[in-house]
Amino acid sequence: MRFAFRHLPILRLVSSFVRTRLLTRRLKTRADLETWQRRCIHRWLRDTVGSTDYYRGRNIGGLDDLPIVDKTIVMGAFEQFNSAGLSSAEGWRMFNSGQQRQGYVVGASTGTSGNRGLFVISDDERYEWLGVMLGKLLPAFPLETARIALILPLHTALYNSANRTRRLDLKFFDLRRGVPAIAPEIVGFAPDTIIAPPKVLRWLAEQDRTLAPKRLFSAAEVLDPIDRDIIEKRYQMRLGEIYMATEGLLATSCAHGTLHLAEDVMHFELQPVPDSDLVSPVISDFTRQTQVIARYRINDLLRMQTDTCRCGSPLRAVAEVAGRSDDIFELPRAASRGTVPVTPDVLRNAILDSDRSITDFRLIQADHNELRLLLPDTVSPAAATAAEMALKWLLQGIGTQPLISVERESLSPPTAKLRRVERRWYGARSSE
Incomplete structure (x- = not known):
């Protein structure tokens, strides 16, 4: 027993x-x-x-x-x-x-x-x-x-x-x-x-x-x-x-x-x-x-x-x-009121397809109309420009034109979960 x-x-x-x-x-x-x-x-x-x-x-x-x-x-x-x-x-x-x-x-x-x-x-x-x-x-x-x-x-x-x-x-x-x-x-x-x-x-x-x-x-x-x-x-x-x-x-x-x-x-x-x-x-x-x-x-x-x-x-x-529904970007429509939802996979693919030398990045919605693109410091200026333009063309094509800033820095693995596409601004959601 x-x-x-x-x-x-x-x-x-x-x-x-x-x-x-x-x-x-x-x-x-x-x-x-x-x-x-x-x-x-x-x-x-x-x-x-x-x-x-x-x-x-x-x-x-x-x-x-x-x-x-x-x-x-x-x-x-x-x-x-x-x-x-x-x-x-x-x-x-x-x-x-x-x-x-x-x-x-x-x-x-x-x-x-x-x-x-x-x-x-x-x-x-x-x-x-x-x-x-x-x-x-x-x-x-x-x-x-x-x-x-x-x-x-x-x-x-x-x-x-x-x-x-x-x-x-x-x-x-x-x-x-x-x-x-x-x-x-x-x-x-x-x-x-x-x-x-x-x-x-x-x-x-x-x-x-x-x-x-x-x-x-x-x-x-x-x-x-x-x-x-x-x-x-x-x-x-x-x-x-x-x-x-x-x-x-x-x-x-x-x-x-x-x-x-x-x-x-x-x-x-x-x-x-x-x-x-x-x-x-x-x-x-x-x-x-x-x-x-x-x-x-x-x-x-x-x-x-x-x-x-x-x-x-x-x-x-x-x-x-x-990705996560928390990380669906909500960006203002360029020609009218309201917002445009953009899912993480669409944004991720636009960046990775822009230049084959880009093998890591972070894209953050920092404000209602502001995106920050962080690229490794090993990426060339030409590749960084290609990624920025790919994002702009993608977003313009769906009716939104947010401000996009591009920075190059050392990207080490985070201790928490890696979210290459991350929404940090939730003003629109909290006001609903």
Whole structure:
């Protein structure tokens, strides 16, 4: 009995891993997947959502009966969304002190948008999460061991669960210390699998020649083609992707490199973004029990893939994580009142296509009619001019003519999330 109790968390991990692998074989068609989802969602709505304070007393027949919520709503009534009865104030105290409540893990987002979010999960859910991750990313586990370097700007006990398995060695590296500071430790660990933001993988690719990983995964930031090319050329392998957030695991790439939504654990409503081919996800994680994530709008922008992936998966494919809705520029119309929305991907492509020597930049909306373009000091004046003109032509073509200033300086990887296109002015939004 004592042996079984001590190893119960590992049994949760193994069960989750096996279930993930079996579902890969079982869910062959879109109809198979949707039938599976309906059954899981029905049980989740009945047993978990309906008993949570925020939803208690509602007549819930299906997901459509629930309101759409966002981070502001959930953080404002945090104790009503989790069965642990944890208030946001108590959650922040636990997170900042590192003293967790027994049986639970409290974590937080990096807060790059200025609005940090909390999450709370049980120990059981922590191991189930890890089992899903291993099932999607390391299908040969546990027959094949793995040494995983996880490099992120924030650490929680969520990742410590892997340290109890004999076949898996996971080590966390805190990106807040800076890439140059942690790089020797990463090299010394000699990982065969690296999970890190693309800015870290690119820095390692350009600065180090000793690492020899078998698997690479980009995570936690938008992966731009310029970074992918540099990373894949250095390591001579396909770069995988993990799309995850505070709210859960959203997507992982298959063997063909296609990013597939994690629809075996999460339901996605993909709402169109006006004047673009992008969508904004509203997610419902039907595996979470401690904190309810139901019809939760996240601020990411996705471009979906229209053709079927060669892997044959019924999980919908993402062509590109294009940025964040927080970073859609709102610029004044040149000939009339109102504003012109410009999505991050359009701006990013204009700059990168203007001159092939430009492999990094920062574009910031600093005011309602002012943009700052920061380029590396290694970029030539001619390339800087080409980027400035490309932006001007793009924006004039859609009816806006903001002031654009161009500066050249050293661009080091930030410790927080890299946002090459960043909106820092929200005057128009706050006055609505």
